[in-house]
Amino acid sequence: MAILELKNLNKTYSPTSIPVKDLSLTVRDDEFLTLLGPSGCGKSTTLRAIAGLDQPTRGQVLVDGHDVTRMRPGDRNMAMVFQSYALYPHMNAEANIAASLRLKQIDAGEIMGRVRAVSAKLGLDELLDRKPGQLSGGQRQRVALARALVRQPAVFLLDEPLSNLDALLREQVRAELKQIFEAQAAPVVYVTHDQTEAMTLRRRWRCYAMA
Template structure:
């Protein structure tokens, strides 16, 4: 068992592109860390530096008490699962899984035992004589996972392994992955831009943007207490409403509605209010402290409807969820915001007001 540490990692390419600017984090035994962020934020580059496929410009990769920064990939005892599966097309499933063991000159009886054991756990033992062209996408992904598991590495790295699967299969394999790595008790670093994967699989999430770490926390904390506007807007579907409001007399002004501000050292002239679509509800016309809004679009999501509304004299749209069976009259409705579910952010820095 070993702890993975990344210390002030930076990667700069010769064309002055700097995908990773300064990343420091730890992954303990049994932790499942997801690197989450949009394309170009540096998450795959970071994974490649851990694997040794790219050398950092600055910083260190530490595993246990061993500095791996300059150690070749083949000597790191780290297994990586690629987005493209990277299977040998001319080899059978058995040979694809056992390749790394043969290179390490492990005895044939032990190879047989380990391959059949991991194939049984991934339910692909009936595919061992087939070649990759005879497999479905989900089966190929399981073979790629088996090839990583059979090595019994110190760290698992996965680079968007589910992105090539259809939605239904992705959901099934995601559940299998969670069970599988819960039993491994090894550090796992998983790269994705899919927030559903990150929230459901992870024990910790590292949200990256423009090469910097925005927040490192549990899925619950990332969702319920985002560190800044970027995290708030990136994590959650439908996306959090982020409204830049004027402030007056310790209140934020939203149309004709005034919302009390949290305790602040000084009152800003503007503040960003964040509230998730599930924390806004339809009010009644008898309520005087509700927002009046005009519906301009209704999106049917099956079990829920996503209402898009505009508030009088307010430019931005607000989106909120209602149950599929919810009804209303006309195109004008009243909204109720849950005060305890409002998030406040600095309009200039984007940082969260605690």
């Protein structure tokens, strides 16, 4: 479906603080790239640059060979799952999941179909009319995941999506995640500082340890 490429990506805050230095890599359709490293090593910075939330100082981000480096985050057709889930607190789960589709003014029937399909897959059917405040941590995490999956984006970006869950739940969700993303034919970039997580989730052996 898509290929994500980074070419000589650089992010410089000051001459002595260069979290991302000449990073070049390619993530193909069914690849699950894990960026592993301690906090502050530039993995999140890389992810934010791919998403377009921060501009890289130099270098390019390419999707299917098109340069998206200067595009707005919303126009890049990428979905992102945040560590804090970042659900909209005033909207119920259904509205959270459907938000991006409604903005694109997709036909209401299709939106409903897609939301149903995703929520069935993630076991969210019963929870769709609840607000994030009425959901447990694990449930919120699944809503955040559903919000990304429903878009059927060109690229998935996940920023430590499991680190807010307790240990037991984390293992369970990790297995689920692996299954879900194996079924998606889209590049996945996954940021974590947890080695076990990185090793379990990788599909092809593409695990960048960032210094």
